[in-house]
Amino acid sequence: MNLIVIGLNHRSAPVEVRERLAFAKTALAEAHTRLLGANPVHEVVILSTCNRVEIYALADNIRDASCAVRQFLHDHHGLTERVDSHLYEHRDDSCIRHLLEVACGIDSMVLGETEIFGQVKDAYSLAQDAGTTGVVLNRVFQKVFSAAKHVRSTTAIARGSTSVGTVAVDLAEKIFGKLPKCTVMVIGTGEMSAATARALQSRGAGAILVCSRAQERGEALAVQLQGRAISYDQWPNEFPGVDIVISSTAAPHPIVTREKLGPLMKLRGRRPLFLIDIAVPRDVERSCEELENVYLYDIDDLQQIAEENRAAREREIANCQTLIDQHVRRLAEWLENNRAAVEDRYRQRVTGSPVADPAHPQIS
Amino acid sequence: MNGDRIFLWLAQVFYATSCVVTLRRLRAAGAGPELQRANYAAMACGFAFHTVFLYLRGHALGRCPLTNLFETQAFITWAAVLFFLLIGPSYRVSFLGAFTAPLVLVICLAALLSPVDVAGSAPPNHSPWIEFHAAIAVLACGAFALAFVTGGMYLFQERQLKTRRLTSSFLLLPSIEQLDVIHFRLLIMGFGMLTVGMAGGIVSYHIVGHWTIPKIIWASSVWTLYGAVVAARGLWALRGRKVAVASMASFTVMLVGFWGVNLLQR
Numbered sequence A: 001m002n003l004i005v006i007g008l009n010h011r012s013a014p015v016e017v018r019e020r021l022a023f024a025k026t027a028l029a030e031a032h033t034r035l036l037g038a039n040p041v042h043e044v045v046i047l048s049t050c051n052r053v054e055i056y057a058l059a060d061n062i063r064d065a066s067c068a069v070r071q072f073l074h075d076h077h078g079l080t081e082r083v084d085s086h087l088y089e090h091r092d093d094s095c096i097r098h099l100l101e102v103a104c105g106i107d108s109m110v111l112g113e114t115e116i117f118g119q120v121k122d123a124y125s126l127a128q129d130a131g132t133t134g135v136v137l138n139r140v141f142q143k144v145f146s147a148a149k150h151v152r153s154t155t156a157i158a159r160g161s162t163s164v165g166t167v168a169v170d171l172a173e174k175i176f177g178k179l180p181k182c183t184v185m186v187i188g189t190g191e192m193s194a195a196t197a198r199a200l201q202s203r204g205a206g207a208i209l210v211c212s213r214a215q216e217r218g219e220a221l222a223v224q225l226q227g228r229a230i231s232y233d234q235w236p237n238e239f240p241g242v243d244i245v246i247s248s249t250a251a252p253h254p255i256v257t258r259e260k261l262g263p264l265m266k267l268r269g270r271r272p273l274f275l276i277d278i279a280v281p282r283d284v285e286r287s288c289e290e291l292e293n294v295y296l297y298d299i300d301d302l303q304q305i306a307e308e309n310r311a312a313r314e315r316e317i318a319n320c321q322t323l324i325d326q327h328v329r330r331l332a333e334w335l336e337n338n339r340a341a342v343e344d345r346y347r348q349r350v351t352g353s354p355v356a357d358p359a360h361p362q363i364s
Numbered sequence B: 001m002n003g004d005r006i007f008l009w010l011a012q013v014f015y016a017t018s019c020v021v022t023l024r025r026l027r028a029a030g031a032g033p034e035l036q037r038a039n040y041a042a043m044a045c046g047f048a049f050h051t052v053f054l055y056l057r058g059h060a061l062g063r064c065p066l067t068n069l070f071e072t073q074a075f076i077t078w079a080a081v082l083f084f085l086l087i088g089p090s091y092r093v094s095f096l097g098a099f100t101a102p103l104v105l106v107i108c109l110a111a112l113l114s115p116v117d118v119a120g121s122a123p124p125n126h127s128p129w130i131e132f133h134a135a136i137a138v139l140a141c142g143a144f145a146l147a148f149v150t151g152g153m154y155l156f157q158e159r160q161l162k163t164r165r166l167t168s169s170f171l172l173l174p175s176i177e178q179l180d181v182i183h184f185r186l187l188i189m190g191f192g193m194l195t196v197g198m199a200g201g202i203v204s205y206h207i208v209g210h211w212t213i214p215k216i217i218w219a220s221s222v223w224t225l226y227g228a229v230v231a232a233r234g235l236w237a238l239r240g241r242k243v244a245v246a247s248m249a250s251f252t253v254m255l256v257g258f259w260g261v262n263l264l265q266r
Helices: A015-021 A025-038 A062-076 A092-104 A115-130 A135-154 A164-176 A191-202 A215-224 A232-241 A258-266 A286-290 A299-315 A317-351 B002-028 B033-061 B069-090 B096-113 B128-163 B176-208 B213-234 B240-265
Strands: A002-009 A041-048 A052-059 A088-091 A184-187 A208-212 A228-231 A244-247 A273-277 A294-298
Touching (some): A002 A015, A002 A062, A002 A092, A025 A041, A025 A062, A025 A115, A041 A062, A041 A115, A041 A135, A052 A092, A052 A135, A092 A115, A092 A135, A092 A317, A115 A135, A135 A317, A164 A191, A164 A244, A164 A273, A164 A299, A164 B128, A164 B176, A184 A191, A184 A232, A191 A244, A208 A215, A208 A232, A215 A228, A232 A258, A258 A286, A286 A294, A294 A299, A299 A317, B002 B096, B033 B069, B033 B096, B069 B096, B069 B128, B069 B176, B069 B240, B096 B128, B128 B240, B176 B213, B176 B240, B213 B240
Parallel strands (some): A184 A208, A184 A244, A244 A273
Antiparallel strands (some): A002 A088, A041 A052
């Protein structure tokens, strides 16, 4: 009785291969039951995200199971050529370790990201609903969830943001606390400024104003962000009520100068102002940072913080591995101790012999 | 009456434990909620022993334990921890304890290690007004001590934001806006209590009929200082940084002046 995972991820396969092997959400439940019904496996969980497709299975004969799962992948997606060179395979301890690394975000493209944890959870509950999990995968997945939580909360693997947009959100939250009371002004309609505004919005930022020299584009972005478009000359008038400014115009000279900002700051009382300047050449004069209550970050500042956070996460991998080792050892021990009992149970199911035989070992 | 000091020492052990927990929290960088709980538990245990000390001392004296410099410092720090225990969880100010514990530890250790625990001269006509006035003034000092702590946190966090050099504690500390608001609330609370305490002092002067000039000068300057800070923040919209500096300076003046006045009296 062995655990096996066969799959591919962003490192082992290019997107052209990954997209062909991805499972449609609607077809997942059926795929679970099909794989279990026609193949020499006892339990199955399929994890399919944009960066990975993995099939976790419990089987008597690992070689047969490996062939069957590979064949299933090819058949299910109607592939004409083999993709085996892109597939990786882990067994038993190393399968548990892989699942735990995936759940912790260590195996992700963005190291330590937390979205994958929810995706693994969803995959497991879908398999559970489809009735393709059993005593072993139930145990393994549930223990992996609590282990992953433990790893994430006791190490810094998920700490600090690693993209420009989320770094800006972190900073905004450390200035203003909660964001719903904050008004955001977007000057210019670059893709990066829209992404940053969206990141702020996703954490609950309040009203959004969009101001652009090209009025049509400004209005289009305002519709996208469910904000209000204002004309370019109007921004100083709106300024006293704005808390966060995201600037990304193509202007060759600074548009927010210290001279302009000084008097405007006086109208704001003691409210701080967060200036996010992602334009190159820069839109905000550097000397604005000397004004009290002004917090100015340009694209390099944000990128540097994101880079530092990424480096800090990478330094945490060793700490994570130490914890992961402990959790894997515990789960592997359980699997070893109960191997006979599990094998027995599945044999009974196949032969149909009665379960209540005191001679049979119990699963602890 | 010195047997009770052991309890104050025990309290220091827990405050020191809290400091160690904080260092671990920074080093581990995991922001573990269990470490935050451990920190709070250590402060609560320290507070319990601190209370036992004040109770025993008060019981032995038969009055509020504010008869000498040593007792007063123990009382002020007790009040500061009390405010921390009340404010920390209700406003969800993470890391407040990390800054409170060292301040309390330093003031208490200074009191424990210096020869200021001598029998004070009890006023001839004992009046409950004196105790009320002293106790509420000391509670005000506790609020100011915690305002000092939040002011320090504000300056630290603001500096990180302004200079764009973020340390590992950046994400653990609260936002400057939250710190500014709590800081102001503590100032108002402290100032309100100080005002009541001063009024109590005037009443007790009329009953007891004796006063000391240095103490009156000290008390009125502290009242004026904090009054100015509260007014500047509340009425003239003075910015966060300046308010934090002013409040921290006022606390320092208060503490130094307090030592001075008491040494003068001796």
